[in-house]
Amino acid sequence: MATTEVTISPEDIQKSSAPERVPEPCIVVIFGASGDLTKRKLLPALYHLEQDGLLPENFAVVGVARRPLNDEFTQDMREGILKGGGVDPGDSRLRNFLARVHYHAMNFDDAEGYLKLKNLLETLDRKYGTNGGRLFYLATAPEYFAEIVEQLGAHGMARSDRAAVRVIIEKPFGHDLESARRLNDQVNKVFAEEQVFRIDHYLGKETVQNILVFRFANGIFEPIWNRNFVDHVQITASESIGIEGRGPFYEKAGALRDVVQNHVMELLSFVAMEPPVAFHAAPIRTEKVKVWRAIQPIQMEDTVRGQYGAGTVDGKPVVGYRNEERVNPESSTETFAALRFHIENWRWAGVPFYVRAGKRMAQRETEISIQFKQPPMLLFKDSIAAGKCNEIQPNIISMRIQPNEGISLRFAAKVPGPTMQSCPVKMDFNYATAFGVSSANGYERLLLDAMLGDATLFAHRDGVEATWSLITPMLEAWASTPPKDFPNYAAGSRGPRSADALLARDGRQWR
Ligand SMILES: NC(=O)c1ccc[n+]([C@@H]2O[C@H](COP(=O)([O-])OP(=O)(O)OC[C@H]3O[C@@H](n4cnc5c(N)ncnc54)[C@H](OP(=O)(O)O)[C@@H]3O)[C@@H](O)[C@H]2O)c1
Numbered sequence: 293m294a295t296t297e298v299t300i301s302p303e304d305i306q307k308s309s310a311p312e313r314v315p316e317p318c319i320v321v322i323f324g325a326s327g328d329l330t331k332r333k334l335l336p337a338l339y340h341l342e343q344d345g346l347l348p349e350n351f352a353v354v355g356v357a358r359r360p361l362n363d364e365f366t367q368d369m370r371e372g373i374l375k376g377g378g379v380d381p382g383d384s385r386l387r388n389f390l391a392r393v394h395y396h397a398m399n400f401d402d403a404e405g406y407l408k409l410k411n412l413l414e415t416l417d418r419k420y421g422t423n424g425g426r427l428f429y430l431a432t433a434p435e436y437f438a439e440i441v442e443q444l445g446a447h448g449m450a451r452s453d454r455a456a457v458r459v460i461i462e463k464p465f466g467h468d469l470e471s472a473r474r475l476n477d478q479v480n481k482v483f484a485e486e487q488v489f490r491i492d493h494y495l496g497k498e499t500v501q502n503i504l505v506f507r508f509a510n511g512i513f514e515p516i517w518n519r520n521f522v523d524h525v526q527i528t529a530s531e532s533i534g535i536e537g538r539g540p541f542y543e544k545a546g547a548l549r550d551v552v553q554n555h556v557m558e559l560l561s562f563v564a565m566e567p568p569v570a571f572h573a574a575p576i577r578t579e580k581v582k583v584w585r586a587i588q589p590i591q592m593e594d595t596v597r598g599q600y601g602a603g604t605v606d607g608k609p610v611v612g613y614r615n616e617e618r619v620n621p622e623s624s625t626e627t628f629a630a631l632r633f634h635i636e637n638w639r640w641a642g643v644p645f646y647v648r649a650g651k652r653m654a655q656r657e658t659e660i661s662i663q664f665k666q667p668p669m670l671l672f673k674d675s676i677a678a679g680k681c682n683e684i685q686p687n688i689i690s691m692r693i694q695p696n697e698g699i700s701l702r703f704a705a706k707v708p709g710p711t712m713q714s715c716p717v718k719m720d721f722n723y724a725t726a727f728g729v730s731s732a733n734g735y736e737r738l739l740l741d742a743m744l745g746d747a748t749l750f751a752h753r754d755g756v757e758a759t760w761s762l763i764t765p766m767l768e769a770w771a772s773t774p775p776k777d778f779p780n781y782a783a784g785s786r787g788p789r790s791a792d793a794l795l796a797r798d799g800r801q802w803r
Contacts, residue, residue: 315743316455317350318425319413323440324432325355325395326365329462333493334431335369335393336376337735342389343379346740350421352392356409358399365395392420400436406447413449425455427743431462433541438478445482460489460742463554464545465751468767469760476753489742490751494555496734498723499697501749503562503660504571506691506699513689514567516664518639523665523686525645526803527559530653532605534783535627539618547597547629548763548770551649554751555658557584557759559693560645563660564635573747577755584758586637590766596791597770598628600652603783610652610783624774627651628781630791631766632798646795648802652783658693661803672704672714685716690803698722 320338322330341347355365370390373379379386396412398405417424428444430437441459444450451457461479466472479488494500507513516522529551535542542550561580568575601612614621628650635645664687673684688702700720707713741749780788786802795801 314346315348315740316425317348317420317422318427318455318743319352319354319416319420319422320427320429320739320743321354321356321409321413322429322431323356323400323436324430326357326359326361326368327431329431330355331368331372332375333733333735334429334739336373337733337739339373339376339379339386339389340736341740342385348743350423352394352416352420352422354394354396354409354413354416356396356398358397360397361395366390366393369393400432400439400443403443403446406443406449410447410449423455424452424457426452426457427739428457428459429462430460434462434464434467437461438475441479441482450482450487456487456745457483458487458489458742458745459483460491460738460750462491464549465490465554465756466760467544467549469757469764472756472760476756480753485753486745486747488753489738489747490753490756491738491742492554492558492751493734493738494558494693495749496736496738497693497697499691499693500559500562501737502699503559503691504576508567517662519641519643521664522643523663524643524798524800525560525563526661526663527556527563527645527647527659528661528803529556529559529647529649529658530655530787531651532653532656532784534600534610534613534652535616535619537617539616542627543619543623543625546625547627547649547651548767552629552631552647553759553763556647556649557762558751559658559660560633560647563662564640564645566639571748573750573752576748577752581752581754581758582637583635584755584762586635586640587762588634588636590631590633590762592769592773594632594794595766595770596628596630596788596794597626597775598630598650598781598788598791599623599625599775599778600627600650600781600783601779603652603785605652605784612779612783613652614779624778626770626775628653628787628791630787630794632794644798646800646802648787648791650781650787654784654786656695659690659803660693661688661690663688663800672712684714688803696722697724698726 322334324330338347338353373386374381394412394416396409398409413426416422426449430440432440449457466475507517561583564583565579566582568579599613602615603610613619613625613627614623628648630646630648633645633647635643666684666686670684684704685702689699691699698721700718702716702718704714705717707715738749780790792802
């Protein structure tokens with residue numbers, strides 16, 4: 293079923309998304325600049341901001357990494373930007389942008405390197421009029437976060453009397469509760485909390501921000517968004533890809549740390565939080581933390597873990613996790629996790645939140661679905677259209693975070709014809725169709741917000757510690773009882789059977 297949609301032109305979107313403030317002059321300093329993230333996401337995102345006229349005029353980028361690179365670095369960044377698409381290679385704007393991209397080779401533990409970096413930044417301040425404004429971006433492996441922050445502090449680069457100095461820290465932020473607390477302490481020794489931007493790129497996605505607009509800019513959903521009307525909530529974050537050669541990283545991470553502690557918990561808080569008093573960082577973070585703190589300690593019987601074996605993905609045979617490069621052939625690392633959460637507050641008591649995240653699943657899909665209770669009396673239960681619908685199905689609002697970003701509502705409709713037959717149909721809102729543009733990758737919005745000092749879409753120290761407090765006991769329980777049935781799902785499947793059983797026991801099933 294199609295909806296009537298108001299189509300908004302890209303020019304309207306450009307106008308409506310113009311920020312009230314333009315960032316102050318600054319240099320973006322990326323640590324780990326020869327890595328994958330910088331080339332694939334960060335530089336393309338910065339250039340998109342430049343194309344949209346959202347960067348300050350007085351602006352430069354300095355990439356920092358170990359390898360001695362100079363022109364090759366600019367060349368590599370150019371390649372990354374062009375690969376991102378929508379860029380004319382001959383555009384003079386691209387040439388001018390790249391002319392402001394510099395590189396500094398050093399080892400992260402080399403004090404001398406920081407002194408030279410400081411001098412370079414001061415020279416560039418004079419050249420570009422950036423006036424001491426800094427946005428440090430730690431796009432490195434997490435073991436370097438504390439070292440870099442400490443060195444920035446020791447070399448007087450964490451503060452400026454003239455301009456804002458901020459730091460973005462990539463995920464994963466900590467490995468468990470204790471290490472997250474320790475890292476928070478180390479970071480807050482050098483940077484005040486309002487200078488710190490812990491990034492989760494999911495929060496930059498339009499569809500995630502739209503959860504708040506959907507809930508709080510419409511009058512019709514909020515009255516039914518509670519235990520009186522909602523039967524349960526499901527959050528799925530599945531990927532069809534495997535670990536993409538990142539064996540050593542994934543062996544230490546696993547699905548709980550890699551996806552559930554951050555992305556999934558963020559999505560859950562957006563769905564479950566109370567309306568904030570304003571759309572600002574502090575009230576939103578307060579409401580999110582209240583949700584996480586209301587989640588009951590998780591029992592082992594509310595958890596399922598899995599690891600993929602060999603199988604077929606997109607028609608091609610793929611190896612099992614234990615046969616991936618640089619993975620222990622007897623690894624107990626989970627590549628799938630499913631959990632049942634209970635949020636004990638007035639809004640959600642008694643409404644289970646089922647979440648699952650996995651690699652090498654049948655399809656790539658991140659979706660939240662809110663399943664509503666059935667009407668009190670099933671008036672049409674004997675009039676289901678034969679062959680088309682097998683049962684009366686409950687209303688579901690599903691929010692697709694990726695791909696095909698959008699929102700749909702499932703409801704029953706009468707099948708045309710002389711008899712009274714009903715069948716579920718869908719009302720569908722699709723981002724790309726409605727707005728004529730597909731949503732950006734998230735880094736644009738987050739980089740711009742950080743330059744503007746807006747921390748609304750970044751994790752606060754309290755939030756990070758609240759989510760680790762929930763996940764850490766589960767990690768410990770799993771570590772103390774090694775799984776006996778791994779691998780327990782085939783690559784390209786819907787995950788382990790025990791995940792289906794988790795819902796079946798409550799008389800429910802995954803979507
Ligand atoms: N890649 C993604 O799509 C993605 C997505 C979300 C989050 N992240 C997070 O972003 C961070 C970076 O990921 P990545 O994939 O870009 O990593 P990566 O490709 O492994 O790059 C690591 C970077 O760190 C530099 N480096 C390592 N050790 C160094 C040292 N001792 N001194 C100086 N430089 C050093 C490397 O420089 P050399 O090459 O010169 O040694 C390289 O530039 C990680 O925290 C990751 O979890 C990545």
